[in-house]
Amino acid sequence: MFQNKKILYTVLTSLILLFIGILILRPGKDKNQKDFEKILNEGKVAESIELPNLPEDYADHKLMEYSIEEIARILQEKYGKNIDNPAAQIAMIEELMKDLPKLYPNDWVKVLNQILGYAFPDKALELLRMAENLYNYNRFRESNMSKVGLMSDDARRAMMWKERYRLFGEKADQIWAMEKKMTVIGDTLKRIKESPAGNLDAKLSNYAQTLKEQFGKEYPRLMENKRQQLTEGFMVSVQKDLKVMSYGERKSALREIRQTMGMDQAALNRWDALEEEREKNWQNQQKYAEKRSQLSTKKGGMTAEDEKQLDTMRKQLFGEEADIIKNEEASGYYRASDERTYGVN
């Protein structure tokens, strides 16, 4: 009985010590977090004041060049129409949080509150709460950096979204809208890649439809900026289809993909020429690799004469790139053993 009590007391004492240890050692709140908390608990917003006129050339200058009152006026102009949109809210807060800590290292949270109060008195506390959440989210990212690097993509995604929803609630979906869209596109490409060969047209149509659905009216702008990357992404995903085609079929399929992705006639013509050049290059690589293998595997290895023969062949087949290919081989890299990705290399 005594023995049991002794164990019980030991366990209880250990647990108490552990609890105290956790309390003492848990990461404390920093000054900025305390400032956020204090202002939000007090619920005080900067009193409304009459703001100065909008500076004429404000779009040509950095926000921090202006007085606090002028900044508030510029923010009204810049973000006022969309201030209910969480993506606009976070963009505005980020813009302020980039430079305010540099200019007001000791009390930037208070200055932030003042600016928000002047600019959007009815929303100031909501915006400050969002700034606090963003600050805490960034701290979370920092403290978990090494951990997330070693996670699988799915596990990392789950962890990040859990924290985003915890801090920002449903607004997280709008704040990380671009990431969500790109994730949907990435998942679509992954599904296409994993599907069996065949139905290339349907795959292309599915992909184009996904892009349009995700980006809506932003689609033309997206394509203007990222047409090549998005086209290349699709090419990589349909290699199974492209590999089983004849040269002629493949040429026509590649052209159709590029056309569907919005490339104009001039671009399509340039691509036709490049594809032909690459086809010839790959054939030359194979020819050269066979010769090289034949010379290097013969009894006694390659002679100086053989090296000379290969040099000549490289120059004939690869022109100005011959010396570069020689450098590559000296470092152990042989282009002919690269995997061919149709439409990409």
Next chain:
Amino acid sequence: MNSKKKNLVCLLALLLFTTGVHAGARKTVYPVVFAHGLSGFDNLLGYYYFGNDYGTFVGDPCDEFLETACNGSISSSQKALAASVAPFQSSEVRGTQLADRIQNYMTSTGATKVNIIGHSQGGIDARKAAAVLRARYGRQVVHALISVSSPHRGSPTAKYILDLGPGVTSVIDALAKLFGNTIYGSGNDGVAAAKQLVYNDYSSTDGITTGMKAFNTNYNVNTSNAAYWGSIITAQDSINTNPALYLLKEGFYNIDGDGYCLDDCDNDGAAGKGDGTRGNNDDDGLVGINSQQMGDRLQYNECALCFDWITVNTSLGYVSNLNAPTSAQMTSKSSVVSQDHLDVVGVPPDTFDEEEFYASILDFIVSKGG
């Protein structure tokens, strides 16, 4: 307007132009290609390489005032490509892949030339890509080539990992700890990537010649491959260094990258040597300052009240032969950006404004005709 006023306006305009203080970055003449370092473009320790946490790439321009997923510090008509190559490979492999990606982009867009900004190994890949493109097109294709934190003369970290120094159980494991789990994807060769970043040929018995010294001889600074060459150098004291790099730096190895000698005289994997003082702001957690200058040394001028801008540090001179910089070019801490190796890309923790940093490089490229 009277002539005095006209002169004053002209003077102010000239001042603004020469100091680079103006509204964000001007549009570059040629598109800008961003070349990433080790690890995949869209997954460096779980973060976007040249981007922020919202999935925005620093080269994405804003087309409307209220657009949010874009870089507001660059021109609304800026053209840029985030090129993606094999995460872990030698620069012979990655440089050729980068040349292919650039050729694809030029074919799709009709661009006649490009500028390249390469971070870390991306700056080394860019040199090879510029040479490949020169050979393919029979003319100069790259206008400005800017490297950021690139180990042009090797990194002691790479040799330490290959040597399996204390605390390193395997090359792959060490690279995963530093750069994330993309190393486990197919097509990667972590050993080739590490051998690339050692200055000398790592092994004299493997029948191949690897390392930065040979690579520099083959793909040196060369105005027929690119019209302008410049580099930004990073270093930071240990206390502020990224936790992953800090662990490597303090727990495993100290780079001590601010001593001069030609070649790798102390056999640590990088040209030059240390000065014997640990942690005195002479490396960025992965690369010593004596390894990073290529062409001009560029100075990053941060400004809270105006847009940041880049200038050339003319006092240190130009590194035209990457294997033979001067003592000052290897040891001077002048114009060194006080950030660690991963701060200048999208990895926290930092207060570094990547969007404005790369915007200032774009604007500098414009001033160099690109």
